[in-house]
Amino acid sequence: MSRILKAIILCSVALVLLVSPAYSKVDVVKIGVIYPLTGTSASTGNDYVAAYQLAADIINNVTNIDFPFAKTVGIPSLGNAKIEFVPADSQGNAEVGKAEAERLITTIKPAALMGCHHSAVTKTASQAAEQYGIPFLCPDSTSPALTERGYEYFFRSGPTDNTFIEDAFQFIADVDKAKGTKTQTVALVSEDTEFGKNILNVEKDLANKLGYKIVETITFANNSTNLSSEVLRLKQANPDVIFMAAYTSDTILFMKTFKEQRYYPRAIIGQRAGFIAPELFQTIGKDADYLFTTNVWAADLGVARPIVKTINDMYKKKTGKDLTGDYARAFTGAFVMADAINRAGSLDPEAIKKALLETNLPGKDLIVPWEGVKFDQKTHQNMYGKTIITQFSNGSYKTVWPLNLASTPVVWPVPGWDKR
Amino acid sequence: MNPFQVLIQTIVNGLLLGSIIALVAIGIAIIRGVMDMVNFAQGEFLMLGMYASYWINVKWNLDPLVSAPITIALMFILGVIVYKVLIARVIEAPMLAQMLLTFGLSIVLVNVGLFLWGSQFKTIPNVLVKGTISIGGVMVSLNALVPALVSLLMAGAVYWFLMKTRMGRAFQATSMNKKAAALVGIDTQTVYALAFGLAAACAGLAGSVLSISYYIFPGVGSVFNLYAFVAVCLGGFGSIPGAFIGGLMIGVSDSLAGFYISAAFKYVVAFGIYLVTVIFKPKGLFGW
Numbered sequence: 149m150s151r152i153l154k155a156i157i158l159c160s161v162a163l164v165l166l167v168s169p170a171y172s173k174v175d176v177v178k179i180g181v182i183y184p185l186t187g188t189s190a191s192t193g194n195d196y197v198a199a200y201q202l203a204a205d206i207i208n209n210v211t212n213i214d215f216p217f218a219k220t221v222g223i224p225s226l227g228n229a230k231i232e233f234v235p236a237d238s239q240g241n242a243e244v245g246k247a248e249a250e251r252l253i254t255t256i257k258p259a260a261l262m263g264c265h266h267s268a269v270t271k272t273a274s275q276a277a278e279q280y281g282i283p284f285l286c287p288d289s290t291s292p293a294l295t296e297r298g299y300e301y302f303f304r305s306g307p308t309d310n311t312f313i314e315d316a317f318q319f320i321a322d323v324d325k326a327k328g329t330k331t332q333t334v335a336l337v338s339e340d341t342e343f344g345k346n347i348l349n350v351e352k353d354l355a356n357k358l359g360y361k362i363v364e365t366i367t368f369a370n371n372s373t374n375l376s377s378e379v380l381r382l383k384q385a386n387p388d389v390i391f392m393a394a395y396t397s398d399t400i401l402f403m404k405t406f407k408e409q410r411y412y413p414r415a416i417i418g419q420r421a422g423f424i425a426p427e428l429f430q431t432i433g434k435d436a437d438y439l440f441t442t443n444v445w446a447a448d449l450g451v452a453r454p455i456v457k458t459i460n461d462m463y464k465k466k467t468g469k470d471l472t473g474d475y476a477r478a479f480t481g482a483f484v485m486a487d488a489i490n491r492a493g494s495l496d497p498e499a500i501k502k503a504l505l506e507t508n509l510p511g512k513d514l515i516v517p518w519e520g521v522k523f524d525q526k527t528h529q530n531m532y533g534k535t536i537i538t539q540f541s542n543g544s545y546k547t548v549w550p551l552n553l554a555s556t557p558v559v560w561p562v563p564g565w566d567k568r
Numbered sequence: 569m570n571p572f573q574v575l576i577q578t579i580v581n582g583l584l585l586g587s588i589i590a591l592v593a594i595g596i597a598i599i600r601g602v603m604d605m606v607n608f609a610q611g612e613f614l615m616l617g618m619y620a621s622y623w624i625n626v627k628w629n630l631d632p633l634v635s636a637p638i639t640i641a642l643m644f645i646l647g648v649i650v651y652k653v654l655i656a657r658v659i660e661a662p663m664l665a666q667m668l669l670t671f672g673l674s675i676v677l678v679n680v681g682l683f684l685w686g687s688q689f690k691t692i693p694n695v696l697v698k699g700t701i702s703i704g705g706v707m708v709s710l711n712a713l714v715p716a717l718v719s720l721l722m723a724g725a726v727y728w729f730l731m732k733t734r735m736g737r738a739f740q741a742t743s744m745n746k747k748a749a750a751l752v753g754i755d756t757q758t759v760y761a762l763a764f765g766l767a768a769a770c771a772g773l774a775g776s777v778l779s780i781s782y783y784i785f786p787g788v789g790s791v792f793n794l795y796a797f798v799a800v801c802l803g804g805f806g807s808i809p810g811a812f813i814g815g816l817m818i819g820v821s822d823s824l825a826g827f828y829i830s831a832a833f834k835y836v837v838a839f840g841i842y843l844v845t846v847i848f849k850p851k852g853l854f855g856w
Contacts, residue, residue: 340832367832373588373791374819376581377826377834384574396689400783408700408709431691431783 174229177222177489179482180252181233182263182273184240189265192474193237196265196288198467199475200233202459203482207231213458216513217486225493231486234258238269245269249276259495260285262481265474267291267342274302283500287481288474291346295529301497303504305484305521306477307533309419312442313350315535316417317358319440319549320389326551327560331414335364335387337378337402339394344370347393347419363387371397375405383411393419396427403432403439407565414561415440417537424473429543436540438562443538444473446547448555449517456515471515480516484509504528517553573705578827579820580706586819587716591774592796593803593811594723595767601730601806602743602763603659608670610796611789612677613768617643617775618784619681622690625779631696633714636776640769647768651761659760674789681786688785695780711781718777722770723812729766730808739763743806795822798842804852813853817841 181200183193205211208230211218222228236252238245245264252258253276260283264270270289277284278299285303286294292308320331336351338344348367355362364385366378375398382390390413394402399422406412416439422428423441447470450457459479463471471479484507489495492503509521511532519532538545539558546556569577592614599607620639621632632639654673658665700709730736741749742759750756782788799818803810818838825837845853 369832369835371787371791373795374581374585374822376585377578377823378831380574380577380581380827381831384569397783397785400689400691404781408712409707410700410702427689431689433693 174226174495177226177229177231177495178256178258179231179233179485180236180249180256180258180261180263181478182236182238182245182248182252182261182269183265184269185235185237187239187241189240192265193240195467195469195472195475196478197233197235199463199471199479200235200262200482202463202466203479203486204231204233206462207483207486214455215459216483217490223486223490225490226495231489233262233482238264238266238273240266240269242266242268242272246272246276249273250280253277253280253282258282259489259497260485260500262287262478262485265289267294270294274299277301281497283497283504285481285485285504287477287484291342292350295524295527298526299528301501303523303528303530305481305530305533306444307518307535308529309347310350311533312419312535313347313354315549316391316419316442316537317354317360319417319537321358322549322551323558323560326558329414329561331360331388333361333363333385333387333389335366335382335385335390335413336362337364337366337368337382337390337392337394339370339398340367341370343395343421344393351391368394368398370395372401375401376409378402379405379409379411382413383409386413388414390416391419392416392423394422396422396425399423399425399428400431403428403435407435410565412562412564416562417441420444420473424545429540434568437542437568438559439540440537440548441540441545442535443545443547444535445471445476445516446536446538446545446555447471448544448547449515449536449553451555452553453515459515476516480514480521483513484521517547517550569705574827576704577706578823580708582820582823583816584709584712584716584819585822586799586816587719587812588712588774588778588815589792589795589799589818590723590812590815591715591719591778592771592792593799593815594719594726594808595770595774596796596800597803597806597808597811598726598763598767598770600800601808602739603760604743604806605655605659605663605666606670607767608667608793609674609677609789610767610771611791611793612674612681613643613647613771613789614775614778614792615681615784615786615789616646616677617772618779618782618788619685619775620772621776621779622692622784625692632692632776632779633696636773639776640772643772643775644765644769647765648761650768651764655764656757656760674793678786678789685786687787689783690785691783692779697780709781714780715774715777718773719812719815722773723808726766726770727808735762795838798839800852802842802845802852804854807852807854810852810854 183196185193207217222230236248261277262285264273267289270286274284278301283301287305290309292310295304324331338348368378418441429436460471488503492499511520517536518534521530524531536547537549539548548554548558595610624630624635658669697710697714700707738754742756746756799814800811803814821838821841822834826834
């Protein structure tokens with residue numbers, strides 16, 4: 149008798165154990181977000197987290213705006229489960245980033261990971277995710293190598309450095325046509341770390357392919373004391389357009405030296421970094437006027453698309469700051485992830501991976517100026533990411549390209565120092 | 569610009585850069601010459617001098633050139649305090665202990681700067697001296713010319729002080745033989761404290777004149793430190809004119825190599841000259 153009783157109890161326990169997961173309700177969808185929350189990039193990291201929290205607010209509550217997930221509560225297909233972005237601190241360090249990814253995966257059991265701003269950290273943290281078979285969506289790092297590794301669980305929604313450079317050349321072609329100028333010669337100026345070197349290689353290839361003559365190539369030391377011989381070389385080579393990849397201190401020094409030597413080409417086109425750092429304008433003021441840079445985002449995109457302004461205002465209310473390209477990309481990534489989980493209808497990593505591969509978001513559902521989000525089936529790189537070109541004017545960046553998003557007419561060629 | 573103008577422009581740029589290097593190098597040379605120790609924190613003193621000029625400008629709207637005496641005085645006091653509190657404890661210790669102490673001090677100062685003022689780049693707007701003059705097609709930036717002239721004056725003044733004044737002779741005596749100097753009644757502790765204060769004051773002056781043209785951030789010292797050390801070694805450790813000329817040599821070689829060979833190559837040439845010099849003259853060009 150007791151044996152039969154035991155068997156019945158065991159069977160019913162086994163049955164409960166087997167069946168219960170299928171019926172257990174998902175309350176919270178946890179996504180780990182890894183960013184530098186301490187150290188020199190701390191303020192950037194914390195602003196990223198604020199962007200994710202804003203995304204969670206919109207997804208989890210009914211918000212009266214015209215945006216995906218705004219009118220519903222949580223993830224509809226998972227019984228309106230709330231989404232929670234759990235921050236972890238990479239300290240901007242690749243090793244720490246990987247350790248934090250492992251810690252998140254083994255403790256909070258996230259449905260997916262996101263991050264990590266620095267390409268080097270994204271590289272190692274996504275290694276951990278790949279080992280554990282957890283989807284990793286990177287919205288922000290731009291090193292092309294990340295999506296060239298052939299990882300199964302790694303996706304990137306933001307554009308890569310290659311896209312920025314291709315668009316910069318496209319911008320020159322378009323503006324030449326519009327203004328009746330003819331750009332023939334270019335000079336390529338890059339700082340000497342990973343960032344500048346990658347960009348220089350891509351620029352060289354593209355310039356040669358598109359038939360621009362490279363009249364000067366300069367690689368300078370990051371954090372230089374003095375750039376006068378570099379500027380003198382540029383002045384002697386006299387290119388139509390200078391392409392420049394530099395961090396903040398060198399960008400400031402270059403602009404000061406250009407002015408001292410009273411030299412300005414038809415245009416200087418920067419590759420983000422120092423050219424989108426707020427300190428550039430704070431330190432050199434009006435001398436920054438007319439500088440071009442590739443960019444991900446600018447506040448004036450809200451002129452053409454009101455939803456962009458609405459989201460920016462919500463972010464500003466939360467943090468006191470405007471969105472930047474970084475945070476706008478992270479915010480977008482959060483919605484790409486929510487969309488995939490909603491379509492997967494489950495927290496199973498394989499289902500989420502499959503849903504990510506099937507992602508097809510139109511540009512109108514995004515606050516970034518992209519054509520949409522659709523991942524390449526092999527590399528998992530978003531094929532529809534776009535960049536914009538902005539030109540500095542009166543202390544802020546104005547979008548001048550692509551033309552359908554331009555808020556201000558482009559000033560081209562740029563007036564020299566004596567004509568300002 | 570014709571090739572001759574370009575050559576002159578390159579040399580002028582090099583001299584302007586070199587005199588800035590010399591500004592930092594002179595401070596290192598004083599401490600090395602008098603106390604026979606290497607101060608790795610000299611670049612950070614420069615950074616503090618720049619921040620002092622910056623904050624005086626923010627609070628009282630004084631131009632860095634006007635506030636230079638205040639900055640110099642503040643830095644002199646700081647130098648004496650640093651000597652009394654830290655350096656005096658290791659002055660008899662092995663060289664390694666002294667080096668580690670000043671190296672540690674430089675790290676502490678950079679991080680205190682990061683903590684207090686953040687890592688943002690700052691510049692002083694609306695300075696008195698600005699603009700560029702053109703002399704026969706050669707562009708000379710006025711706010712780079714001021715540091716160059718000050719550097720020359722400072723090197724001259726420090727040299728005059730050490731060679732011609734009674735106190736300067738006490739400095740020399742202490743540097744040659746500390747015990748003998750003490751025997752004839754020189755208070756060597758005071759001499760050391762004053763030497764350290766003088767070096768810090770030089771950094772204060774350098775900070776004042778540099779802050780009108782350069783960006784200011786906590787790591788700015790390290791930007792100049794390396795070249796300044798090479799200038800000191802090149803000129804001969806402890807020699808004030810040597811440090812000044814060493815700075816100019818580094819500046820001009822940097823500028824010439826950067827223009828005529830390749831920008832990526834300028835460090836190779838500047839440090840190459842240094843290597844060749846120490847192979848043939850291990851004590852530097854003007855070393856004892």
